[in-house]
Amino acid sequence: NAGVTQTPKFQVLKTGQSMTLQCAQDMNHEYMSWYRQDPGMGLRLIHYSVGAGITDQGEVPNGYNVSRSTTEDFPLRLLSAAPSQTSVYFCASSYAAPGLGEQYFGPGTRLTVT
Amino acid sequence: GENVEQHPSTLSVQEGDSAVIKCTYSDSASNYFPWYKQELGKGPQLIIDIRSNVGEKKDQRIAVTLNKTAKHFSLHITETQPEDSAVYFCAAISGNTPLVFGKGTRLSVIA
Numbered sequence: 564n565a566g567v568t569q570t571p572k573f574q575v576l577k578t579g580q581s582m583t584l585q586c587a588q589d590m591n592h593e594y595m596s597w598y599r600q601d602p603g604m605g606l607r608l609i610h611y612s613v614g615a616g617i618t619d620q621g622e623v624p625n626g627y628n629v630s631r632s633t634t635e636d637f638p639l640r641l642l643s644a645a646p647s648q649t650s651v652y653f654c655a656s657s658y659a660a661p662g663l664g665e666q667y668f669g670p671g672t673r674l675t676v677t
Numbered sequence: 678g679e680n681v682e683q684h685p686s687t688l689s690v691q692e693g694d695s696a697v698i699k700c701t702y703s704d705s706a707s708n709y710f711p712w713y714k715q716e717l718g719k720g721p722q723l724i725i726d727i728r729s730n731v732g733e734k735k736d737q738r739i740a741v742t743l744n745k746t747a748k749h750f751s752l753h754i755t756e757t758q759p760e761d762s763a764v765y766f767c768a769a770i771s772g773n774t775p776l777v778f779g780k781g782t783r784l785s786v787i788a
Contacts, residue, residue, distance in 0.1 A: 604780060605683075605780035613773075653720050653721070661711075661776045662709035662772065663773075666711075668713075671718075
């Protein structure tokens, strides 16, 4: 099993550009999440999904879109990048809701918006 | 919603000493408390967790204690080693809601 994979590892965008951060898992997990990590702020939830076709907002959803067309993939879209979105982004998956199953994290994508 | 406070933000210990990281939570309905370790350049990894029906759990050199009355839980690492140097996150959850994380503690073990 590859676990949770994320691409790209690094990305530099200009303000206003759009892009998609890819996340895939091969563990047949239903629950997937996107977090952003900023210095001194810990991990903040952006969006999550409890299964294919179902998504919901987390603590900091503004400026991001998600979709879940398959169990394996959970892409995160930045519609119009802003410097405030400079961060490290982590995707995570678990068999069930995090309180019921271990949450596995991907290696992260470091995004810089200039 | 749930709010998790974590202290200290940085911690330095001598190799072989113990390290303790403390977290408090606000939602008395929270019932699951995991701890994650994040090494440099990697994603967080679960190292130990505890549920609300248990007061203490140990796994070799690491242990977690939970005080439901005071709404706080702690991570204890004994006989620290250089490879324990990392950022540690606590988290809390109630039912099927998403995890809420503390802001993290950067632990440095000095050889």
